[in-house]
Amino acid sequence: MEFRAASDQAMLVYLGEEIGLASHRRVFQLLRLLQEEPPAWVRNLQPAYCSLLVTFDPRVVDHHEVEAVLRSYEERAEKMALPLPRSVEIPVCYGGEFGPDLDDVASTRNLSPSRVIELHLSRTYHAYFLGFAPGFAYLGDLPPEIATPRLATPRKQVAPGSVGIAGTQTAVYPFATPGGWRLIGRTPLVMFRKDHEPMGLIAVGDEVRFRAITREEFAAWPPQ
């Protein structure tokens, strides 16, 4: 564990140095333990690839005390059992107006657009964490052949359901938000529903697969 103050009321706890399942597991374990036995001063927990941002009530504790308490959780966190991953399938209509960056990704990587789609479909992705916007799951890892940096200038608005790629990650935008990921397709599914339990279609730790659908299937979704 490494600690760095993020603000006067937040501490970043680093549990790894590279994106991968090993770091993810340690972040998820500490998150679960803190969710099950939350110290009274915890205000918010924000997991990411290799870190957990712990926001606390500064009237009760300071950074030194937060660090001491979290260190005392470390050993038990490592023994924490994780829930079995759920399988989630996301239907996607690739290219055209739904995937305005598909051709760019293909030409940058010297591939045909259909090969980019094939590669995107070829893997089961791991949901590392949710962040950015409600229900936005960071999924990885992409086949290295289609890993592409994000756009230099983010779009002001991305259509809900858009499927993007950035670096070695892929994700579905749940809402019409600004976005810098390269868009290759769109799903007709609603990714976040406030009247649904759980609210997000994808949860931390899930295994996610994409499935190609046609424009007709997209338009007629859900299938009868």
Place this chain on the structure above:
Amino acid sequence: MSSLLVENPGLLTTVQDLGRPGFGALGVSPSGAADPVALQLGNALVGNAAGAAALEMTLVGGRYVFPEGGVIALAGADFGAKLNGQPTEMWIPHAVRPGGTLELGLTRAGARCYLCLADGIQVEQFLGSASTHLLSGLGGFAGRALRKGDLVKCGAPVQRIRRRRISPKVLETLKPRKCLRVTRGPQADWFSEPAKRAFFEGKFRVSEDSDRLGLRLEGASLALQSPREMISEGVSLGAVQVTSSGQPIILFVEQQTAGGYPKIANVIGADLHCVGQLRPRDEITFAQVSLEKARALWIAQHRFLNSGEELFA
């Protein structure tokens, strides 16, 4: 049950309370009032709990009718309010007769004015809060900014009024600052010496392209010592992140919950309400304080806001 009719919603008027912290793992940022200090003082004036929901108006007020009347207070920036056509004071409760109209114009200073109603505003709670999260269309009044013709449900009509004002000393102490105090960001040591100097010695202008998600700043370009890839991590409220073009952005109440840009600094908790009163084209500076000092300032502000009768003149 009383109500509030929106005849003109101004530029951007939303229902806000003190937000919904604690749902970061779902990707949900806390949202809440951009100036929580003004919200709490306004609520104190009408006898509400500190975190009761109110209307947050942005830069331009609008026109609101109270069909059943009620008791209201205006807190935050002065939008030149008129009640039934008569100029009306900020920071003091007013009894509104049934059918009364409140009209507000352009801001005179600051960015946000809060309309607090005795017994509060009734909207469906989302994850324990009435706050609107505009980006995702969740919470508040139908998940969106108010529009002409909206009828907002309010509590029981309150007629009793305690005529007292927030003391000038309290307002002076909590006055929004243009020099924001910050602590070191988690990647502060990634930045070059000239960048760090420019950040603390230079002036920055709030860009037109600023909202509840974040305030983009125009000024010196802040470079890293050397180009470096960063792994996305959770971001805290008030983080000053610097994009690859060198532009700083203050992440605000509807911020993204995680991001991959290095953060040079973080606005201290006790100054976050000042960020909520910044307008496009305002000039600001930054001053560094220690974590200990920031914590002491936060505790003092919290005590001050909860000092009960001492808030009033």
